[in-house]
Amino acid sequence: MHRFNLDPLIPEYVKHFEAYIPSKPDAELMRLYGVDHLYRLNNNENPLGPPPEARDILRNTPPLKASLYPSGDCHYLRHGLADKFDLEPDQILVGNGANEVIAFVIKAFCQEGDNIITADKTFAVYEWVAEFSGYEARLVPLKDFCFDDEGMLERIDERTKILFVCNPNNPTGTYWSEGKLRHFLDRIDGRQIVVVDEAYFEFVERPDYPNGISLIPEYPNLVVFRTFSKMHGLAGLRIGYLAGSLEVVNVVRRTCVVYSVNALAQAAAQAALGDDEHMLRTRELVREGKDFLRRELAALGLESVIGEGNFVMVRLPMSDTMAYRKLMSRGVMVRSMTGFRFPNWIRVSLHQPEAMSALIEALHHVLRDAS
Numbered sequence: 001m002h003r004f005n006l007d008p009l010i011p012e013y014v015k016h017f018e019a020y021i022p023s024k025p026d027a028e029l030m031r032l033y034g035v036d037h038l039y040r041l042n043n044n045e046n047p048l049g050p051p052p053e054a055r056d057i058l059r060n061t062p063p064l065k066a067s068l069y070p071s072g073d074c075h076y077l078r079h080g081l082a083d084k085f086d087l088e089p090d091q092i093l094v095g096n097g098a099n100e101v102i103a104f105v106i107k108a109f110c111q112e113g114d115n116i117i118t119a120d121k122t123f124a125v126y127e128w129v130a131e132f133s134g135y136e137a138r139l140v141p142l143k144d145f146c147f148d149d150e151g152m153l154e155r156i157d158e159r160t161k162i163l164f165v166c167n168p169n170n171p172t173g174t175y176w177s178e179g180k181l182r183h184f185l186d187r188i189d190g191r192q193i194v195v196v197d198e199a200y201f202e203f204v205e206r207p208d209y210p211n212g213i214s215l216i217p218e219y220p221n222l223v224v225f226r227t228f229s230k231m232h233g234l235a236g237l238r239i240g241y242l243a244g245s246l247e248v249v250n251v252v253r254r255t256c257v258v259y260s261v262n263a264l265a266q267a268a269a270q271a272a273l274g275d276d277e278h279m280l281r282t283r284e285l286v287r288e289g290k291d292f293l294r295r296e297l298a299a300l301g302l303e304s305v306i307g308e309g310n311f312v313m314v315r316l317p318m319s320d321t322m323a324y325r326k327l328m329s330r331g332v333m334v335r336s337m338t339g340f341r342f343p344n345w346i347r348v349s350l351h352q353p354e355a356m357s358a359l360i361e362a363l364h365h366v367l368r369d370a371s
């Protein structure tokens, strides 16, 4: 074997970073835990799946299409989104999941010595992409489970490029009202890029919840993320997007890898856009799930945080990683939250009644075994 000295090739910030270990495929997990069924309550997926129009696309796409490169810039989908949101198509960039557009924005604006600001207990990908790219991620503690606007403003310095706000926040379900978001953007006054991640936008029914995209004409430094993974039930196809002012998007576009979004995802996403009925049915399912869990968790004596989005947090009188294993052995997969810096909490996605009952039943056993 050739001599190979890997160490000097690795940047310091990569050396100190640990790889994220995704969970095993369902079939492996079921074998491991000895169960013949698994309720997936760990990833905030839509249990109703994609809407009928998107299903038709998936069923009717000719296999030959797989041999052709897709539209490199998601031409038709961007036009469809632009029509829907009253933007220009060039104000939108589509990525391989909203996850990819996070990297686009960080790459476009950060250089050595720069920092980004976000919360300590939120979707971790903003922090991870910044850190494994060599930039500082300044994490501001949540306040009453909510993003702390004043705390974030205080951490800004001359090297701050981007502030990430998850609205509503995954995992706490708290949100900033339109007034609060506007006040924050007014205080930033165009000095930094403000990203508002609206991955759960379509689930929120509060009248004071802002539509970030409608604020873009007023705030050219605002970038909004949305995804087809949650409400639209297309997580497996990996497709999400960002919207912003032409000025900002024209810069971000320079760091995009074209062809990262496959043809099937583009077509299915476009078909999913118009389906309001599927959204209404999903919201109803989520609402019923929350009502059921609020009641049943209280009956079990468990503290919960039930906010916006299609998930809730539950505090357990034991380690969340142990609870995860015990729930798995009863066929219920939840998200253990030590990774979100919420030890002893789990996050549960809202699902059909059968799955919600299975969760409560499994929790009942776990609590009994623990006492």
Ligand SMILES: *Cc1c(COP(=O)(O)O)cnc(C)c1O
Residues within 6 Å of the ligand: 096, 097, 098, 099, 100, 123, 166, 170, 197, 199, 226, 227, 228, 229, 230, 235, 238, 239, 240
């Ligand atoms: C799920 C999620 C995303 C990423 O979605 P993908 O489009 O599947 O990459 C982004 N932000 C938040 C807050 C999420 O929960």
